[in-house]
Amino acid sequence: MTEEFDPRTTLARPDLAEQALEGIVRAQRYAEPSRRQCAVSAAAIRKAPDNTSEQQDQLVFGEAFDVLDEKDGWAWGRARRDGYVGWVEAAALAEPVLAPTHRVSALRTYAFAEADHKSAVAVLLTLNSLVTVEAREGRFVKIARAGWVVEDHLAAFDTFERDAAGVAERYLGAPYQWGGRESLGLDCSGLVQQALYACGRACPRDADMQAREAGETIEAGDGFANLRRGDLVFWEDHVALMVDEARIIHATSWHMQVAVEPLAAAVARVGAPTTFRRL
Incomplete structure (x- = not known):
């Protein structure tokens, strides 16, 4: 190759x-x-x-x-x-591939065997899962190949969030899982990717790819004074999102979960970031 x-x-x-x-x-x-x-x-x-x-x-x-x-x-x-x-x-x-009508907008939700929350659980669906609604019964909708889901946990396929950092905050405490994107465990770039997907933005998988393609490069300024909520902070093999002018959220193997901490604390532990990007 x-x-x-x-x-x-x-x-x-x-x-x-x-x-x-x-x-x-x-x-x-x-x-x-x-x-x-x-x-x-x-x-x-x-x-x-x-x-x-x-x-x-x-x-x-x-x-x-x-x-x-x-x-x-x-x-x-x-x-x-x-x-x-x-x-x-x-x-x-x-197969075949079914055209999605909705996406899962809740962090996670169960699909049940029947349109009844007391019925057997068929499958757990995670945020950004793509689903095809086949029928409705009361507050439930039937999802092809899954089961019955509370409709409030879905959004139209073309309806998106606006705050990527807010989406990331919903994962607080989720375990760190290398290669993961599901709500039960994910890694640093998986968290960023899921947050951007929920906002209707394309996003590559790995941190080095995101450092080249997600948003536009910015200058952080002295003492990171130019950073704001939603900005991406990159290290050589790691990425985090700013939640305000001083703190980041990231899935980190140091905490072994999704955590919020001061950017200064991460810099003291890991070293200076290599790139900053704005969506």
């Missing part, structure tokens, strides 16, 4: 690449990917087809995944939403 192509987001390996890369990336053969859809609460995107392999990213319910290869119950492909390439358990994927 040519070095200029990032293997994290290029659907290619020495033996196989997607058809669109023929003549651009060298591979033994080329094929068209088939599109599927995450049908579980969250599915790990792993480095190798093995549950002990590193989780690099996650799909949440309703997100599409382009499959180019399958092996021993695993599907190799690319997440449509953020472009990340890896292996997902094939059993977590369904």
